[in-house]
Amino acid sequence: MSVNPDWYLGLSVVLFSIGALGVLIRRNVLVMFMCIELMLNAANLAFVTFARMLDDIGGQVLVFFVLVVAAAEVVVGLGIVVAMFRRRATATADDLHLMKG
Amino acid sequence: MTGLLGGLATASTAVHPTAADVGVFAVAAALVLAGAIGVVSSRNPVHAALMLIMTLFGVAVLFVAQHDSFLAAVQVIVYAGAIVVLFLFVIMFLGVDRRENIALEPLRVQRPLAIGLVLLATTGLLLLGQISGWTTGAPHVAGRAVSNQSNVALLGRSVYTTYLFPFEATAALLVIAVVGAVVLARRPSETSPSETSQSETSQSETSQSETSPSETEEGARP
Numbered sequence: 001m002s003v004n005p006d007w008y009l010g011l012s013v014v015l016f017s018i019g020a021l022g023v024l025i026r027r028n029v030l031v032m033f034m035c036i037e038l039m040l041n042a043a044n045l046a047f048v049t050f051a052r053m054l055d056d057i058g059g060q061v062l063v064f065f066v067l068v069v070a071a072a073e074v075v076v077g078l079g080i081v082v083a084m085f086r087r088r089a090t091a092t093a094d095d096l097h098l099m100k101g
Numbered sequence: 102m103t104g105l106l107g108g109l110a111t112a113s114t115a116v117h118p119t120a121a122d123v124g125v126f127a128v129a130a131a132l133v134l135a136g137a138i139g140v141v142s143s144r145n146p147v148h149a150a151l152m153l154i155m156t157l158f159g160v161a162v163l164f165v166a167q168h169d170s171f172l173a174a175v176q177v178i179v180y181a182g183a184i185v186v187l188f189l190f191v192i193m194f195l196g197v198d199r200r201e202n203i204a205l206e207p208l209r210v211q212r213p214l215a216i217g218l219v220l221l222a223t224t225g226l227l228l229l230g231q232i233s234g235w236t237t238g239a240p241h242v243a244g245r246a247v248s249n250q251s252n253v254a255l256l257g258r259s260v261y262t263t264y265l266f267p268f269e270a271t272a273a274l275l276v277i278a279v280v281g282a283v284v285l286a287r288r289p290s291e292t293s294p295s296e297t298s299q300s301e302t303s304q305s306e307t308s309q310s311e312t313s314p315s316e317t318e319e320g321a322r323p
Contacts, residue, residue, distance in 0.1 A: 003118045003122050003123055003126040003166070004118070005235065006230075006231070006235060007126060007130075008126075008163065008167070009230055009235050010227060010230070011130050011133065011134075011163075013223060013226045013227055013230070014134065014223065015133060015134070015137055015156075017219050017220075017222065017223040018134070018137040018138060018140075018141055019137065019141075020219055020222075021141060021215060021216065021219045022137075022140060022141035024211070024215035024218075024219070025141070025206075025211070025212050025215050025216075026141065027201075027206075028146060028197070028201060030146050030149075030188065030191065030192060030197065031140065031141075031146055031149050033188070034140050034149055034150065034153045034188065035140060035141065037153060037157075037180075037184065038137050038140060038153070038156060041156065041157065041160050041180075044160065044172075044176075045160055045163060045164075048163075048164055048167050048169050048172065049167065050236060050238075051167075051169075051246050052167050052168070052169075052246065052247075053235070053236050054236060054238055054239075054240045054241065054242075055240050055241050055245055055246050055247055056238075056240060056241045056242055056243055056244070056245070056246055057241075057243050057244045057245065057246045057255050057256065057259045058242060058243030058244070058259070058263075059246070060169060060172060060246060060252075060256055060259075061243070061256060061259050061260055061263075061264050063172050064172065064175070064256065064260065065264075065267060065268075065271060067172075067175060067176070067179055067180070068271045068274070068275065069271070069274065070180075070184065071179060071183065071184060071275075071278075072274050072275055072277075072278035073278075074184050074187060074188070075187070075278050075279070075281075075282045076278050076281050076282055076285070078187060078188070078191045078282075079281065079282040079285035079286050080285055081191060081195070082191060082194070082195065082285070082286055083285045083286070085195050085197075091146075091195060091197045094207060
């Protein structure tokens with residue numbers, strides 16, 4: 001028997017918080033993306049733990065889908081970063097103020 | 102963290118984990134947290150990507166510890182092998198692999214506010230989970246996760262029967278993502294007429310009918 005599931009869920013909460021903190025305080029767009037990956041991984045860990053707690057394969061299938069969606073998200077997101085860098089030559093979120101009047 | 106200590110107290114009723122289980126969990130959790138803090142606090146984006154690999158590997162170890170070997174393999178192959186390499190490729194491609202001053206913050210209130218909000222939310226979530234017992238759902242709705250069959254067989258049967266429509270929708274999503282990435286990665290002067298180069302684009306379009314296509318392409322390149 002593995003460790004109590006509560007510990008896994010607590011770790012998942014802490015990992016998600018660190019990711020959210022990174023998105024909020026970092027200004028480099030690429031690092032913000034990595035922090036989004038951290039949050040997705042925290043959700044994955046929670047799903048796998050719930051799958052074990054409830055003895056339900058649905059949680060594991062959902063992790064599978066999250067992985068695919070994360071891959072698609074990274075491809076499109078990095079495409080946006082490259083397109084943005086071509087126009088502005090910056091990877092800092094503060095320099096993107098095209099909509100500012 | 103108080104929630105975790107409370108969780109330890111309630112764990113005595115369940116089957117007791119062995120010392121090896123606790124050790125694996127502790128090492129993997131330390132890897133995950135150290136990597137996550139490294140991602141947030143490293144100045145160089147390349148270091149952040151390498152720290153992200155550490156976190157992903159730790160999560161994969163935790164998947165194995167919960168008898169979920171297939172997803173652990175996919176985690177290492179897809180995340181550490183493909184997504185982080187893509188990150189590193191873009192970092193090198195853009196040439197932003199240099200140190201940045203993370204002490205600089207134009208909005209003074211943002212950093213303390215963000216830390217305070219995140220701490221509040223974390224404490225709230227841990228307490229809420231501890232009070233509510235974390236799960237309230239009905240067990241094995243989509244099929245059992247633990248049986249004498251292998252994890253891969255169970256997962257595959259579930260994906261191709263219960264979750265067939267989401268699986269097909271995922272295929273469509275991947276195609277859309279690939280098309281979107283190709284459109285985004287094309288040269289800006291050829292695809293989207295921006296507010297600055299709109300007149301240039303229309304001029305180059307009119308001149309394209311007069312001159313040969315190869316010459317226009319040369320001229321349109323910045």
